[in-house]
Amino acid sequence: MPEPRNGVRIGFYVCHCGHNIASMVDCPAVAAYAATLPNVAVSRDYKYLCSDPGQELIKRDIAELGLSHVVVASCSPLLHEHTFRSATEAGGLNPYCFHMVNIREHDSWVHTDRRLATEKAKALARAGIRRVAHHQPLEMKRVPIHPDVLVVGGGIAGIHAALTLASAGKKVYLVEREPSIGGHMAKFDKTFPTLDCAACILTPKMSAVRSHPNITLWSYSEVVKTDGYVGNYTVTVRRKPRYVIEELCVGCQECIDSCVYKKPMFPDEFNEGLGKRKPIHIPFPQATPQVVLIDPEVCLNFKRGVLTDKCKKTCVEACAERKAIDFNQKEELKEIKVGTIIVATGFQPFDVKRVPQYGYGTYPNVYTALEAERLVNASGPTSGEVVLRDGRHPNAIAIIHCVGSRDRKTNRWCSRVCCMYSMKLAHLLKEHSGAEVYNFYIDIRAPGKGYEEFYDKLNEEGVHFIRGRVGEVTDWAMTPEEEGKLVIRVEDTLAGFVRRIPVDMVVLSTGLEPHSDAQSVRRMFNMSCGTEGFFLERHPKLAPVNTYTDGVFIAGCCQGPRDIPDTVAQAGAAAAEAMALIDRGHIDQEPNTARILADCSGCKSCIPLCPYTAIAFDSATQKAVINEALCKGCGTCVGSCPSGSIIQNLFDDEEVFGEIQGVLADEPN
Amino acid sequence: MKLAYFPGCSLKGLGRAYEESLLPVMKHLGVELVELDDWNCCGATAYMAVDEVKACVLAARNLALAEKTGQQQLMAPCAACYLVLNKAKHYFHDYPAIKKTMDHALAAIGLKYDGDTAVRHPLDVLLTDVGLEAVRQKVVRPLKGLKVAPYYGCQIVRPYATFDDQYNPTAMDKLLEALGATVVRYPLKTKCCGGSLTGTVPAAGMRMVYILLNEARKRGADCLATVCPLCQFNLDAYHAKVASQYGPVRVPTVYFTQLMGLAFGLPEKELGLNRSAIRLDWRPEPVPTPASKEAVTA
Ligand SMILES: Cc1cc2nc3c(=O)[nH]c(=O)nc-3n(C[C@H](O)[C@H](O)[C@H](O)COP(=O)(O)OP(=O)(O)OC[C@H]3O[C@@H](n4cnc5c(N)ncnc54)[C@H](O)[C@@H]3O)c2cc1C
Numbered sequence: 011m012p013e014p015r016n017g018v019r020i021g022f023y024v025c026h027c028g029h030n031i032a033s034m035v036d037c038p039a040v041a042a043y044a045a046t047l048p049n050v051a052v053s054r055d056y057k058y059l060c061s062d063p064g065q066e067l068i069k070r071d072i073a074e075l076g077l078s079h080v081v082v083a084s085c086s087p088l089l090h091e092h093t094f095r096s097a098t099e100a101g102g103l104n105p106y107c108f109h110m111v112n113i114r115e116h117d118s119w120v121h122t123d124r125r126l127a128t129e130k131a132k133a134l135a136r137a138g139i140r141r142v143a144h145h146q147p148l149e150m151k152r153v154p155i156h157p158d159v160l161v162v163g164g165g166i167a168g169i170h171a172a173l174t175l176a177s178a179g180k181k182v183y184l185v186e187r188e189p190s191i192g193g194h195m196a197k198f199d200k201t202f203p204t205l206d207c208a209a210c211i212l213t214p215k216m217s218a219v220r221s222h223p224n225i226t227l228w229s230y231s232e233v234v235k236t237d238g239y240v241g242n243y244t245v246t247v248r249r250k251p252r253y254v255i256e257e258l259c260v261g262c263q264e265c266i267d268s269c270v271y272k273k274p275m276f277p278d279e280f281n282e283g284l285g286k287r288k289p290i291h292i293p294f295p296q297a298t299p300q301v302v303l304i305d306p307e308v309c310l311n312f313k314r315g316v317l318t319d320k321c322k323k324t325c326v327e328a329c330a331e332r333k334a335i336d337f338n339q340k341e342e343l344k345e346i347k348v349g350t351i352i353v354a355t356g357f358q359p360f361d362v363k364r365v366p367q368y369g370y371g372t373y374p375n376v377y378t379a380l381e382a383e384r385l386v387n388a389s390g391p392t393s394g395e396v397v398l399r400d401g402r403h404p405n406a407i408a409i410i411h412c413v414g415s416r417d418r419k420t421n422r423w424c425s426r427v428c429c430m431y432s433m434k435l436a437h438l439l440k441e442h443s444g445a446e447v448y449n450f451y452i453d454i455r456a457p458g459k460g461y462e463e464f465y466d467k468l469n470e471e472g473v474h475f476i477r478g479r480v481g482e483v484t485d486w487a488m489t490p491e492e493e494g495k496l497v498i499r500v501e502d503t504l505a506g507f508v509r510r511i512p513v514d515m516v517v518l519s520t521g522l523e524p525h526s527d528a529q530s531v532r533r534m535f536n537m538s539c540g541t542e543g544f545f546l547e548r549h550p551k552l553a554p555v556n557t558y559t560d561g562v563f564i565a566g567c568c569q570g571p572r573d574i575p576d577t578v579a580q581a582g583a584a585a586a587e588a589m590a591l592i593d594r595g596h597i598d599q600e601p602n603t604a605r606i607l608a609d610c611s612g613c614k615s616c617i618p619l620c621p622y623t624a625i626a627f628d629s630a631t632q633k634a635v636i637n638e639a640l641c642k643g644c645g646t647c648v649g650s651c652p653s654g655s656i657i658q659n660l661f662d663d664e665e666v667f668g669e670i671q672g673v674l675a676d677e678p679n
Numbered sequence: 680m681k682l683a684y685f686p687g688c689s690l691k692g693l694g695r696a697y698e699e700s701l702l703p704v705m706k707h708l709g710v711e712l713v714e715l716d717d718w719n720c721c722g723a724t725a726y727m728a729v730d731e732v733k734a735c736v737l738a739a740r741n742l743a744l745a746e747k748t749g750q751q752q753l754m755a756p757c758a759a760c761y762l763v764l765n766k767a768k769h770y771f772h773d774y775p776a777i778k779k780t781m782d783h784a785l786a787a788i789g790l791k792y793d794g795d796t797a798v799r800h801p802l803d804v805l806l807t808d809v810g811l812e813a814v815r816q817k818v819v820r821p822l823k824g825l826k827v828a829p830y831y832g833c834q835i836v837r838p839y840a841t842f843d844d845q846y847n848p849t850a851m852d853k854l855l856e857a858l859g860a861t862v863v864r865y866p867l868k869t870k871c872c873g874g875s876l877t878g879t880v881p882a883a884g885m886r887m888v889y890i891l892l893n894e895a896r897k898r899g900a901d902c903l904a905t906v907c908p909l910c911q912f913n914l915d916a917y918h919a920k921v922a923s924q925y926g927p928v929r930v931p932t933v934y935f936t937q938l939m940g941l942a943f944g945l946p947e948k949e950l951g952l953n954r955s956a957i958r959l960d961w962r963p964e965p966v967p968t969p970a971s972k973e974a975v976t977a
Contacts, residue, residue, distance in 0.1 A: 366847035372864075419845075482846070484866040486894055 012048055018143045019051035021077040023068060025059035025084035027114055034118035036128040043132045047139050051075050060090050065097040072101030079142045083111040083135050104147030111138035137672030144664040148601040153639055155241035156349035157592050162233055165193020166574055167354035167566025167581040169215050174585035176224035180592060183346055184219060185247055186229045190297035191216055193356050197380060199387040201574060202434040203464035209296060216298040229299060236534050239642060240561030241349045241597050251339040252303035258334035261300030265290050265325035276308050282381045285391030290325050295389060311337055350561045350588040353535055353545065354581060357522040357567035360414030360421065368410065368518055369483040373496055374399040376483060376516040379431060386438040396443040404445045404514035408498045409436055410480045411451040415521030423542055425521035426571040429455045432519045433464060436473045448474040448511060450500055478503045483516050522571035535562050544570045555584040563587050602643035602660045606634050610655040616647035680808055683750040684712035685741055687721050687760040694908025696951025700936035701756055701801060703945050707817060708809050712754060715744050723759035732780055738767035739781040743792035752797045754804060758834040758907035764798040765839050800835055802850045802906060803842040811857045819944040820963035821859025828865040828900035829855060832872055832907040851935055855904060858942040863900045867891055872910040877917060888913055889921045892928040902959050903932040915955045931959040
């Protein structure tokens with residue numbers, strides 16, 4: 011046992027956390043054991059230490075018993091370190107004279123043998139007590155916050171977050187990868203359950219983004235690099251060439267009319283390839299910004315993306331003195347400084363090629379849900395008329411739910427919006443075509459305001475609901491009525507037999523999944539992904555828009571499937587979280603920074619190793635110096651210093667060895 | 680390339696034509712097959728349904744024998760053998776209790792299985808190891824004009840999709856195209872052939888056979904190509920019965936290896952083509968020889 015240190019009087023507290031800890035760890039025994047350790051002036055167990063009376067207990071002991079240090083053994087420091095540091099401070103001590111020991115996540119929750127779990131708790135307590143005896147008072151570091159915000163992704167989530175921040179007076183950069191903002195919502199005709207027109211509610215917000223003086227909108231752009239930390243990020247954005255000067259184009263579209271291609275010939279991305287566009291085009295009538303762009307893959311003035319200058323350039327003629335078209339445009343890199351970042355990159359629909367049994371690509375009249383959205387859309391390729399790829403009008407339509415979702419072979423999760431959008435499509439397709447519509451579902455999930463009522467309404471409208479996961483879509487006909495039709499083979503699990511239902515059109519309600527580049531975006535902003543690949547929130551209930559990186563927030567479907575109402579709510583929350591940081595004006599940083607001792611030999615080996623360029627060389631003293639404002643406390647220099655002349659606050663040798671010796675000590679307990 | 684070879688009972692009996700065509704075709708492509716010495720029942724047939732563990736033990740003996748030969752791979756052409764051997768291997772790795780029984784039973788006869796041998800289907804070997812290009816180079820009598828419905832049956836991609844898509848396998852489609860045949864789009868390619876229902880509940884079995892044959896006929900197929908002796912038998916043996924109930928649906932069913940043999944110009948009598956009840960009469964153009972060319976011009 012180590013000698014007691016002079017003047018060190020430790021208060022030790024072990025928390026039951028209700029049953030969370032007490033059911034697996036004998037808390038009174040841990041407290042009794044800790045009381046026997048050197049320097050421990052008081053040792054107590056308590057039901058909920060994080061409660062007000064629990065904190066009061068600590069404060070009172072500090073005053074009445076003259077404590078110098080405090081150790082709490084309870085949950086993860088992520089949850090309550092702040093609480094107990096504050097209590098320590100309120101009791102009159104420096105908050106860093108506190109140490110927290112995790113006996114919940116690291117002990118009671120992961121073990122099943124009460125005796126051994128109690129022994130482990132004692133060992134962890136011993137380690138914390140030995141460590142804290144070396145803790146010195148430290149001061150928090152304050153760094154100012156850059157008030158500007160970067161929003162990545164211009165779907166409804168990004169749009170809403172940007173507008174909220176901008177109207178609160180914050181400057182926002184909105185970076186969207188596609189030529190226009192709007193995301194998936196811009197493609198919908200109506201939105202469930204109210205069936206309000208998507209364009210009518212979205213486009214005003216899109217033009218507000220465009221005209222807001224506080225928003226810098228960079229569409230057709232991507233973030234390529236992020237450096238720095240909360241409050242002080244430096245971000246590099248790549249602006250892809252549209253071969254049209256954004257500031258000069260007025261969106262008159264005369265260039266499109268005069269393109270040497272008289273007819274649109276190339277699959278139109280916005281219409282999911284159902285319509286055609288020219289090489290010079292604007293994604294859709296309400297595109298924001300209202301700026302055309304040239305596709306160098308098909309434009310005659312290029313050959314496979316390389317400028318040849320061989321076209322007559324009738325578009326340039328049409329643009330005349332505005333001179334907005336610039337075939338020599340190159341990509342541009344912009345560097346910006348922001349304090350906070352909101353990532354709102356949305357989702358990608360499940361790739362239907364992964365479920366060949368549903369015949370997409372084999373049978374032309376099988377559609378994805380997004381294609382169906384465009385088919386019923388008044389501004390879609392058919393102006394809202396439901397005309398099939400083979401030119402026919404459907405008399406019967408099947409909508410298959412859960413395509414790619416709730417399936418171990420593809421994605422296990424429920425995509426949450428498909429039941430509702432399938433019903434929306436059922437209503438719209440029936441309205442636009444008069445066809446019989448069959449929904450094939452596993453369960454109807456309609457939890458939301460007005461959602462169940464919408465389901466009732468569809469039942470009343472005579473839409474059919476058949477419960478069963480469809481086995482296959484085939485053109486194998488068994489009866490004359492089935493000839494020339496698509497046959498849905500499904501086990502009707504309510505009726506209890508296998509059915510064959512002939513239809514003319516099939517809609518696959520594809521689930522929502524993370525973007526295929528989610529991993530690289532995750533790395534760019536130092537976030538984590540859950541097992542499914544969606545960005546991980548800091549806490550599923552209590553910090554749903556925060557990430558594990560301070561100052562980086564997430565909103566919308568990039569965090570998981572959700573509908574527009576939930577997306578907008580989350581985007582507002584992310585904006586509020588960003589504002590809370592900005593309006594505080596500064597952030598407090600842990601004082602766990604490194605410092606250089608007087609015996610530094612000036613070898614400079616630490617300087618290139620620092621990932622934050624926080625170390626410089628002072629030629630006057632011939633020693634290294636660390637800029638505390640830049641140091642993030644990663645410890646790289648500490649470990650590498652050949653003379654052991656760098657020390658990191660909260661991780662000095664005595665503290666770390668004290669903890670290690672404490673946990674390994676083989677003392678009778 | 681050299682593999683251990685597990686023929687199973689079918690390839691020595693009713694499905695003899697499969698072995699008869701497989702062996703020369705593989706040899707022609709430089710794939711050496713060494714028949715497993717003292718192999719036993721794979722464990723399929725009714726065994727699997729009655730006692731899975733015992734069936735797995737039977738399969739495990741074959742796997743252990745294969746391991747003993749030092750070959751890393753075991754070819755099992757019959758769909759049922761292929762499935763059961765694979766299943767035994769999966770169970771060996773996934774279920775410790777079954778592994779224990781297997782170990783115990785094998786130890787009693789002085790054998791040991793380590794769980795390594797890869798069980799391979801000839802289609803897998805042809806596409807993955809031999810390669811379609813090598814197959815194409817051996818084609819001397821392209822199957823030009825022959826319309827084939829590729830029929831995989833239920834077992835080689837389900838439940839384990841080891842080398843092809845579970846719902847829409849295409850290995851045989853690609854192979855047949857390499858032989859010069861026209862592949863008919865056949866949505867029933869993995870639908871059940873009736874299995875043992877043809878014997879136990881004939882009405883149900885006959886209906887399934889009828890559906891498969893009729894759909895192939897409707898799509899203009901000259902024949903069905905199969906990978907499974909049971910499928911071949913079901914689709915070949917009951918034509919009279921099916922015809923009496925549903926009308927004639929006369930489409931022959933052949934092994935894909937027989938078609939390979941034809942395309943490679945191997946002697947027809949070695950390919951077992953005469954063993955089926957409903958024979959494929961179609962033949963590709965003969966290999967042009969200097970003599971035959973003269974005959975044509977004369
Ligand atoms: C067929 C279908 C119908 C639906 N119908 C409805 C409905 O009726 N009602 C309803 O409430 N919900 C509906 N939904 C759900 C709705 O689409 C989502 O709730 C909503 O789109 C989520 O918005 P978002 O901004 O999070 O994502 P998105 O709409 O996906 O927007 C993300 C944006 O980020 C951009 N982006 C992606 N990656 C990057 C990057 N690396 N850098 C820059 N930008 C990037 C994208 O280009 C896109 O513009 C439907 C979904 C589907 C699939």
